[in-house]
Structures are given as structure tokens and as C-alpha cells.
Amino acid sequence: MVTDRVGNPEPCRCAKTHSKSSPVLAEWNLERFSTPWQLAALEFKVILILTKLYDYNLGSITESSLWRSTDYGTTYEKLNDKVGLKTILSYLYVCPTNKRKIMLLTDPEIESSLLISSDEGATYQKYRLNFYIQSLLFHPKQEDWILAYSQDQKLYSSAEFGRRWQLIQEGVIPNRFYWSVMGSNKEPDLVHLEARTVDGHSQYLTCRMQNCTEANRNKPFPGYIDPDSLIVQDDYVFVQLTSGGRPHYYVSYRRNAFAQMKLPKYALPKDMHVISTDENQVFAAVQEWNQNDTYNLYISDTRGVYFTLALENVQSNRGPEGNIMIDLYEVAGIKGMFLANKKIDNQVKTFITYNKGRDWRLLQAPDTDLRGDPVHCLLPYCSLHLHLKVSENPYTSGIIASRDTAPSIIVASGNIGSELSDSDISMFVSSDAGNTWRQIFEEEHSILYLDQGGVLVAMKHTSLPIRHLWLSFDEGRSWSKYSFTSIPLFVDGVLGEPGEETLIMTVFGHFSHRSEWQLVKVDYKSVFDRRCAEEDYRPWQLHSQGEACIMGAKRIYKKRKSERKCMQGKYAGAMESEPCVCTEADFDCDYGYERHSNGQCLPAFWFNPSSLSKDCRLGQSYLNSTGRLALPVLSPRPLVQWRLISRVHTMGPHVSEVLPCSPV
Numbered sequence: 001m002v003t004d005r006v007g008n009p010e011p012c013r014c015a016k017t018h019s020k021s022s023p024v025l026a027e028w029n030l031e032r033f034s035t036p037w038q039l040a041a042l043e044f045k046v047i048l049i050l051t052k053l054y055d056y057n058l059g060s061i062t063e064s065s066l067w068r069s070t071d072y073g074t075t076y077e078k079l080n081d082k083v084g085l086k087t088i089l090s091y092l093y094v095c096p097t098n099k100r101k102i103m104l105l106t107d108p109e110i111e112s113s114l115l116i117s118s119d120e121g122a123t124y125q126k127y128r129l130n131f132y133i134q135s136l137l138f139h140p141k142q143e144d145w146i147l148a149y150s151q152d153q154k155l156y157s158s159a160e161f162g163r164r165w166q167l168i169q170e171g172v173i174p175n176r177f178y179w180s181v182m183g184s185n186k187e188p189d190l191v192h193l194e195a196r197t198v199d200g201h202s203q204y205l206t207c208r209m210q211n212c213t214e215a216n217r218n219k220p221f222p223g224y225i226d227p228d229s230l231i232v233q234d235d236y237v238f239v240q241l242t243s244g245g246r247p248h249y250y251v252s253y254r255r256n257a258f259a260q261m262k263l264p265k266y267a268l269p270k271d272m273h274v275i276s277t278d279e280n281q282v283f284a285a286v287q288e289w290n291q292n293d294t295y296n297l298y299i300s301d302t303r304g305v306y307f308t309l310a311l312e313n314v315q316s317n318r319g320p321e322g323n324i325m326i327d328l329y330e331v332a333g334i335k336g337m338f339l340a341n342k343k344i345d346n347q348v349k350t351f352i353t354y355n356k357g358r359d360w361r362l363l364q365a366p367d368t369d370l371r372g373d374p375v376h377c378l379l380p381y382c383s384l385h386l387h388l389k390v391s392e393n394p395y396t397s398g399i400i401a402s403r404d405t406a407p408s409i410i411v412a413s414g415n416i417g418s419e420l421s422d423s424d425i426s427m428f429v430s431s432d433a434g435n436t437w438r439q440i441f442e443e444e445h446s447i448l449y450l451d452q453g454g455v456l457v458a459m460k461h462t463s464l465p466i467r468h469l470w471l472s473f474d475e476g477r478s479w480s481k482y483s484f485t486s487i488p489l490f491v492d493g494v495l496g497e498p499g500e501e502t503l504i505m506t507v508f509g510h511f512s513h514r515s516e517w518q519l520v521k522v523d524y525k526s527v528f529d530r531r532c533a534e535e536d537y538r539p540w541q542l543h544s545q546g547e548a549c550i551m552g553a554k555r556i557y558k559k560r561k562s563e564r565k566c567m568q569g570k571y572a573g574a575m576e577s578e579p580c581v582c583t584e585a586d587f588d589c590d591y592g593y594e595r596h597s598n599g600q601c602l603p604a605f606w607f608n609p610s611s612l613s614k615d616c617r618l619g620q621s622y623l624n625s626t627g628r629l630a631l632p633v634l635s636p637r638p639l640v641q642w643r644l645i646s647r648v649h650t651m652g653p654h655v656s657e658v659l660p661c662s663p664v
Helices: none
Strands: 013-016 024-030 038-041 047-055 060-069 089-094 102-106 113-117 125-128 133-138 146-150 154-158 166-170 172-179 190-196 202-208 231-233 236-243 246-253 269-276 283-288 294-300 307-318 324-326 328-330 338-344 347-353 383-386 400-403 406-417 426-430 438-441 445-450 455-460 468-472 480-483 490-495 504-510 517-523 537-541 553-560 576-579 587-589 593-595 601-603 621-630 654-660
Touching: 038 089, 047 089, 060 089, 133 172, 146 172, 154 172, 154 190, 166 172, 166 190, 166 202, 236 269, 246 269, 269 294, 269 324, 269 328, 283 307, 307 347, 338 383, 347 383, 400 445, 406 445, 406 553, 445 504, 455 490, 587 593, 587 601
Parallel strands: none
Antiparallel strands: 013 024, 024 517, 038 047, 047 060, 089 102, 102 113, 113 125, 133 146, 146 154, 154 166, 172 190, 190 202, 231 236, 236 246, 269 283, 283 294, 294 307, 307 324, 307 338, 328 338, 338 347, 383 406, 400 406, 406 426, 426 438, 445 455, 455 468, 468 480, 490 504, 504 517, 537 553, 553 576, 587 621, 593 601, 621 654
């Protein structure tokens, strides 16, 4: 049955005005379509919406509509006549480096074409293709360079924003193609890809986007690799090769020769996921031979070769499509800060680190509950536990949220007790980067950050229709209730763009399962009567339970005073950093060493620290590790205090001593 479409085909506008202290609302009715929308917020107040009608009998899209607003969603214009009345659109792309450039793909079951706009979607030019696009990858710097992956596993390139295409390679593995990384690759047009050979093996290839002939292709890794294993991320390239029934992992740092990644000798990995490659260091999750639903976290040296254990038994789950989801969350805006759910004796507990896994601790529960009553929760027997899943839907927030533009604010759902639970879930907020927490709701809510975190918007997470939302102007300390629609709405999603510095959000949903789609624009600018001035801000220093020197630096952020109700606009939270004198906490154990209860790094049972270098001869000397490894330094300036360390800007310097060589 075709989904019903109720009401007029053209939208009608119903604007509502409110008092100065309340948000201004504007409602729109759109045609009722059954498949999810695509919403794209551009620059200069422009929003594009693509809707599609799905015929369940035919099993295909039979109609689509394109809508455009030039006033942040107050009014919308239907653009079907500009893209072709009979054209059925399947996907909408916005150029990440120039949001004025738009690309629309047609339904491949009808035709293979794309429509290009260079004026924020106002006008379009149509170009026919001789292949069917499955996905696109835009260049991180060059706005006109695009890679297109076809349904028959061919990779194409365009240097003219899709107006002309050139075949790069056949038999490319899905999602295993990458643009060059600036700084690591000399050629900005270099493409990294994994391709299947005629006999079914996989190879790692590189070539220039417009000159990818057989003679010009390079093979950086000698021989074949395991299928679907190539990862290119920042300064690192990773591949996997199975031999003797065991997977072996290889890494190339800054495009140098590959080296085998070395875990502790007792580790027998069967799966690995690269979590982070920030600060010249690899953070990886490894599942070992005796693990089923947990992973161990490892941290590497600068080259990504030698790994030491950071945290054991981190909980993992399978996503809806069978993909592995590890309960690890990287807090936005603060380098080196992670939350992890660790399994201990069949209980899952939430831990936090500020120094990229060197030290972990449980979360202190709030002192009082929502009603102001004291909370009796004593560490380590009782603590705060958080759910760390993020939403895969771009129009709904996950159950934990943080933003680069609001580095101290974390909002998450969880519970207080001895372990993480799926019952008795409440919402909690921290405005000091996880040191202290406050309970804000007794039920799950979706959280939206507006005005660089100066405004937090909360909407109840429910399958029932709602008509109210909650606002906080003081980092979640207090909340005010507002009505955003006169009739309860089934909320399908929220668009908080364009840009988190705005005070505009668009709520979309429907009044009933057979009604038109509804868009409600909520504008909070009327709540404020002025912009923030310099005196409205205060410095805030990142710390971990009072310790301000973290990873070799003190970091100070600029935050709006919680009692000041003013509009921030552009991001004001720039960080200042200054080096500090190193202590024992700034060093981790080197490869082959383990930390003991007294804090010392001593050789592991499988490691012989006295083994000599093969090149060392009698009468010469060699560097022997003392077992300590410097944590990554975040300060932009050289640290004169790090006298024992050979390099100060990157992770991986070893604290060493000079020893004489003995007879071989």
C-alpha cells in the first residue's frame, strides 16, 4: 500500500507569536512521506530538505520533493520544477569545504544522473552518468575534487565537482578508499585504496586521481593483505595479514615502510579496532583469544609499533547491522579525555581518564538527587555509571553528548549504584569536564547544544507525542519549560544547524501516523536582549580532581559566567596552554614494562630488558629503557622541564640510560 498523503500538495504557513521572553515559533505542513528525510543546513540562512514517497507494493521510491528555505526555516519553497517534475531524487550531498555547492543524486532504478548547484540550491544543472553512484567522498581541502564509488565496485574521480568523471580502479573494496592526508602525503591528489585482484586477493594501492594507470600505481605494502582491512587515518596506515590462522597487524607511520605492530607477547589478538590517532599516538581496542564481549585498550608509541595496555575488559556490543560497538566515548573538545564501560566480575562500571588511558577512575555520583535529597554513594562500592552509545541518526542526539565548542559540558543518561543498569535511568550533566555531576531529569531526554553550549535544549525521549521542551541557560543547573507546539507532536528529529553558534532549531515530526509532516522552527534569539561582552566570561581551568597539570600542560578555557544571560554567537572558548613541571604521573610504562602497586614500572615476566642490540659490539654503548614512557605533550611550546626526553612534541620518547656493551 502506498503511504497516504493528506492535505494540500503545497505547504501552508501558520506563524505564532509569543512574548519577548519566549522563543518565536513558526510551523509548516509538508506532504506526508514514509521514508526518512535528509535535511541540510547551509550558510546564509539556507536549509534544504529532501523527502521521498515509498511504495510498499512496488518496493521502491515513486516520488520525491525538494524544499528550500532562505530564512532559517520560517518559510519553504518547493523546487521540483527546478530539478525536473518527473525526476526522482535519492540523495543530497553538501560540499564540506564550500556549503554553497550542492549535489543531488537521482534514483538509480530510474536513471543515473546528478544535479549540481553552486548557489546554495537555488538553481541546478543536470549531468548524465554512465555508472551508478553508491557513495561519494569529498576531498578535505579541494572543494571540486570528489571520489565516487559505483554499484559495480569501481572507483571514479572528478576534479570538476562531478561534471566529468574518470575511472581510477575496478574491484575496489567498499569504504576502503581514502584521500591523501595533508602533511603525510606530498601529493594532495593521491588516492589510497584497497582493490581485489583477478584471483580474489586484496592489495593496497596508491595513485594520482587523474593518472591511475597500471604503470603509475604503487603498492606500499609488499604482497597481499586481508580483505577489508585497509585504514588510512592521519599519519598512519594500517593493514592486516593472516598467517598460520592468526591475524598480524602492520602500520606505516608518515608513509614510511610498514612495521608489524607489537603487543605484549602474551596477547593473542583476534580482532582490532583503531579508536584514535590523535597527538601522534595510536589508541586501539583489541579483542584477545579468551574474550567474547569485551576488548582491551592499548596505547602506542609515536610510530604506532609498540603497544602497552591501557584498560582491560571494555564492554562491547553488536550494532543493528552486526557491526562491533565498543563502550568507549571520546569527550569532544578535550584531548586525551575518554569514558569507558569496563566489565568487572560480570558488572559493568564507568571509568574516566584525562591522560589518554594512563590513569582511570570511577565517576563520583552527585551529592544530591533531583529533589535536593542527599545521595548516599560511597566509592568504590557505589558510583555514577553512564550509557556511552551515540546516535547513528544525524537528526537525533545519542544518550551521551559533548561538543568541541562547549568543552566542559557533558550530558548523558545513566544510573547511580554498583553497576550500569538499563532500568532506573536518569539524565546527568557535568559542567566541569566530568569531575562532578548533577541529576537533571528522571527520564531519558535528547539534548541539543545551541549558542556554543550557552543554551541546552532537552526533549523527552519517548514514542509518545509531546508539546514541551526544556531550556537551560546556565550549563544545566536550572531548566525552564516551554511549549513548542499547540498540538502534541510525534518528534522524528531535530535540526540544530546551521552552526552551533545559532539560536535556531527545527523540530520535525507528525501529529498522527496518517498526517502531513510538520516542521516547527524555534528561534531563541528573542530570549536574549544583548550579546555577550568580555566581562561576561571567566577563565576555567581543566583539572582532574584538583590536579591541573594534565599531559604536561595546564589548559585554561574561556567560559560564559553561568549567571549571565547573553548570546555568545561565535565560539569564545579558545584554549590557552602553558607547560608545567613533569611528575611521575606524566610518564607511562614503556613497552615490556608493567606498573606495580608501588607505582614503579618493572619488566614484565616475558620481557628481557638486558637483551642487547644486534649492532652493539664490545667497547660500544647502547640506550636501555628505564621502563618509563612520556605521555603526549599538549603544550604548543617546547618544555624545558623534560630534560630526560629526546623529543617533547610527540608521544613516544623513551627515558633511557647509557650502558656499556658486554662480550657477545
